[in-house]
Amino acid sequence: MQNQSKILKIAAPALDERMKRTLRLFFLGPCQNTVVFAENSAARAALIDIDAIGAEALLNEQQATYPQRIIVLLSLTEQQRPGTIWLKKPVQIQEMLRVLDTVRRQIADTMAIDEPAAAAEPTKIVLAADRPRRRAHETALLLDEQGFGNFLGTLPDVDPYNTEQRDAVYYDPKRYLQGYIQAAYKHALQQDRILRINTSAQPIIVFPHSREIWIDINDDDLREQCVIPVQTSRNGAGLTVSPLSTEEVRKADHSLEKFQGMEAFLWKLALWASSGRAPEGIDLDQPVYLRRWPNLTRFVNPPHALRIAALMVEQPRSLISVAERLNTSPAYVFAFFSAACALGLAGQAKRRIDHPAPRPESPPRRKHQGMLSRILGYLRRH
Amino acid sequence: MNYNKIIFTGPVGAGKTTAISSISDVTPVKTDALASDMTKQRKPSTTVAMDYGVLNLPGGEKIHLYGTPGQERFDFMWDILTSGGIGLVLLLDNTRANPFQDMKFFLETFETFISATRVVIGVTQTDISPRPTIDEYYLQAQALGLNPPIFEVDARVKKDVSLLIQSLLYSLDPNLEDT
Numbered sequence: 037m038q039n040q041s042k043i044l045k046i047a048a049p050a051l052d053e054r055m056k057r058t059l060r061l062f063f064l065g066p067c068q069n070t071v072v073f074a075e076n077s078a079a080r081a082a083l084i085d086i087d088a089i090g091a092e093a094l095l096n097e098q099q100a101t102y103p104q105r106i107i108v109l110l111s112l113t114e115q116q117r118p119g120t121i122w123l124k125k126p127v128q129i130q131e132m133l134r135v136l137d138t139v140r141r142q143i144a145d146t147m148a149i150d151e152p153a154a155a156a157e158p159t160k161i162v163l164a165a166d167r168p169r170r171r172a173h174e175t176a177l178l179l180d181e182q183g184f185g186n187f188l189g190t191l192p193d194v195d196p197y198n199t200e201q202r203d204a205v206y207y208d209p210k211r212y213l214q215g216y217i218q219a220a221y222k223h224a225l226q227q228d229r230i231l232r233i234n235t236s237a238q239p240i241i242v243f244p245h246s247r248e249i250w251i252d253i254n255d256d257d258l259r260e261q262c263v264i265p266v267q268t269s270r271n272g273a274g275l276t277v278s279p280l281s282t283e284e285v286r287k288a289d290h291s292l293e294k295f296q297g298m299e300a301f302l303w304k305l306a307l308w309a310s311s312g313r314a315p316e317g318i319d320l321d322q323p324v325y326l327r328r329w330p331n332l333t334r335f336v337n338p339p340h341a342l343r344i345a346a347l348m349v350e351q352p353r354s355l356i357s358v359a360e361r362l363n364t365s366p367a368y369v370f371a372f373f374s375a376a377c378a379l380g381l382a383g384q385a386k387r388r389i390d391h392p393a394p395r396p397e398s399p400p401r402r403k404h405q406g407m408l409s410r411i412l413g414y415l416r417r418h
Numbered sequence: 419m420n421y422n423k424i425i426f427t428g429p430v431g432a433g434k435t436t437a438i439s440s441i442s443d444v445t446p447v448k449t450d451a452l453a454s455d456m457t458k459q460r461k462p463s464t465t466v467a468m469d470y471g472v473l474n475l476p477g478g479e480k481i482h483l484y485g486t487p488g489q490e491r492f493d494f495m496w497d498i499l500t501s502g503g504i505g506l507v508l509l510l511d512n513t514r515a516n517p518f519q520d521m522k523f524f525l526e527t528f529e530t531f532i533s534a535t536r537v538v539i540g541v542t543q544t545d546i547s548p549r550p551t552i553d554e555y556y557l558q559a560q561a562l563g564l565n566p567p568i569f570e571v572d573a574r575v576k577k578d579v580s581l582l583i584q585s586l587l588y589s590l591d592p593n594l595e596d597t
Contacts, residue, residue: 058513058546178581246548328556329585333569333578342584346592349565362593404421405591407479408504412587413596414475415580 044140045074047082047105050094055085062132071136081106081139086115087125095120106139178337184368187336188263188311196320196356196366205370206316211265212309214378216275217249217302223277230280237261241280247298255304262308303335303375310374312367314355323352323385330376338371340364345372352385420502422479424583426469427486427496427528428509429520433542433573434485435469437509441579442471442483468499496527505535505586509573510555513547518558525562536589537564540571540582 048056056073063071073079082098084091086109098107099119107120115122123135179187196205209215216233217240224231224244233240237257241250251258266275314320326348332341343362347353355373359366376382426434439446447470469485484499500506508524510517521539525532541555555568567585571578587594 247551328560328565329567329569331552331569332567332585333571333581342581342588343592343594345567346585346588350592404504405594407421408587408590409594409596410475410477410479411473411481411504412584412594414473415584415587416596418580 044071044081044136044143045079046071046108047075047079048073049082049084049098050088050090051083051085059083067133067136079105080143081108083108083110085110085125087111106142108135108139178341179339181339181365184338184371188308188371196370202320205313205320205366206318207310207313207374208316209306209309209374209378212305213262213266213275214302214305214309216266216277217305218378220277221298221302230285232278232280232284234276234278235261236267241285242298243295248295249298249301250294251296251301252294258305259308262305263311297334299331299379300334300336302378303330306375306378307336307338307371310371312365312371313374314370315374315377318355318373318384320356321354323354324348324373324382325352325385326373326376326382328381330379330381335375338368338375340368341372344369348373348376348382421504423482423484423499423503424505424507424586425484425486425500425503425531426507426509427524429511429514429524431514432509432511432520433540433571434509436573437507437540437571437579437582438469438471438483438485440574440576441473441583443474444472446471446483468495500528500531503531503535505590506532506537507582507586508537508539509571510539510541511543512541512550513543517541517550518555521555521558522562525559525564532564536586537566538582538586538589539566539568540573540578541568542571542573544570545572 048059051059060073063073079102082102082105084095084098084107086092086095095107095109098105108123109115109117109120110123110125110127112125114124121135121138123131195201209218213235220231220233220240220242221244223229224242228244230244231242233242238251238253243250318324326345329345329349332345335341338344340362343364344358347358347361353361355369356366359369362369373382426438428434435446468487469483471483473481473483475481481504486496486499506528508521508528510520514520525537528537539555539559541552552568552570556565559566559568567582567589569578569582569585571582573579
């Protein structure tokens with residue numbers, strides 16, 4: 037149980053509930069519960085949004101009633117007022133942590149409290165525990181056929197209906213960067229450790245707590261590594277994986293743009309590695325299952341991804357029949373399926389349990405198909 | 419009966435107003451609807467605020483976007499709203515204390531409508547609170563006998579809301595083609 041005397045108590049007079057809720061999560065996560073909101077009289081510091089209406093009066097009241105209290109002013113513009121610390125809006129995690137450190141130091145100077153060990157190295161806390169995702173949203177990229185070709189760089193011109201070409205339709209994920217990332221994810225999540233995958237170019241760091249990866253490379257360069265099998269050494273070893281020390285994590289560049297969601301990253305890698313092929317071992321003519329819809333709003337999506345997902349999640353079908361039913365290139369279906377397999381969402385249907393959850397009776401679709409098509413067309417064009 | 423509504427529902431603060439605002443062709447309005455339920459003891463002058471937006475399709479067709487009043491005490495309105503609906507968009511706030519309870523409540527409340535149409539689920543605020551994860555939502559939904567699309571969405575982002583609605587349409591008919 038936390039030593040109550042080591043907890044920094046902050047009042048938030050007049051702060052709106054939404055902001056308070058966000059800050060509570062921040063206090064719970066990066067601050068590991070060493071900071072809590074408290075009633076006015078118990079708090080040693082206060083957060084005031086000075087840009088809000090009535091804030092000046094509130095500040096005067098706080099300073100008059102609690103002259104020893106450290107006041108943190110949230111504002112878009114710089115504030116230089118005695119007895120206050122300015123925190124720029126919109127609030128950034130590192131800045132908030134810095135300000136909280138400053139508040140503690142000032143309180144310690146005036147009231148001689150013990151600083152909790154955890155708060156002494158806030159950076160470590162942020163990186164070792166769940167870090168609230170502050171990356172800009174990466175909304176889905178829906179690719180049309182040309183866009184997908186550009187995204188992949190190349191699309192194999194293979195006819196799965198031609199049995200002589202069937203072998204060329206497959207790829208082995210384990211031989212590609214995709215496979216190494218899959219294994220590293222599993223390892224990081226099982227061991228609850230931050231891991232580094234040492235590639236021939238930049239390292240990739242896996243943060244299992246926040247389910248993110250860190251990588252300092254653009255997509256074009258990354259794609260080049262993904263589309264060819266990983267070179268192995270003479271003893272058959274491919275890429276190495278090593279745990280990361282806290283010191284190494286601290287020293288790393290934590291620019292938000294270098295972080296990506298684990299699932300979205302692996303999905304992308306699998307699309308590149310597959311290049312429109314299916315994973316080895318899958319029988320193209322036998323049913324496959326899709327356990328659930330992938331999180332398509334956050335992924336790069338091949339053409340017809342939504343239709344493919346909708347059809348595949350309905351009931352197990354063969355990949356070939358999905359392509360035929362949707363009248364689309366099998367390469368798109370294979371790419372989608374390969375990416376879904378990489379996330380553990382799809383596979384060959386072998387067991388009753390592979391069938392999706394029972395669905396209610398299908399509604400009369402054909403009745404309003406024209407209307408639905410018009411809505412769809414509108415949404416896709418706007 | 420006109421088949422030209424998409425219903426947005428979810429608890430207060432989940433992003434219904436914002437989502438409708440993102441996708442609507444007109445500035446959404448908060449309509450005041452008379453709460454004229456005859457089965458409960460209410461004043462006939464009670465009004466309920468609802469969000470309303472519209473998609474203006476070519477040819478003059480309009481698709482009406484309705485946001486249900488979030489407070490559960492107005493649930494008697496929900497049946498009226500869903501009449502003629504194409505499907506349901508359920509938005510859930512991942513920072514709420516018990517989003518699974520929220521999901522269960524709304525899926526059960528709209529069970530009849532969902533079984534006649536379809537539902538899609540958008541989980542908001544995942545950048546602030548990444549847990550529960552989408553995987554965990556699916557487990558909960560499947561325990562209720564459903565396997566709908568469940569996506570992370572930012573209700574402010576038009577593309578997210580658009581994808582959610584598109585997945586609703588494809589859930590109704592995977593063979594749909596746009597026109």
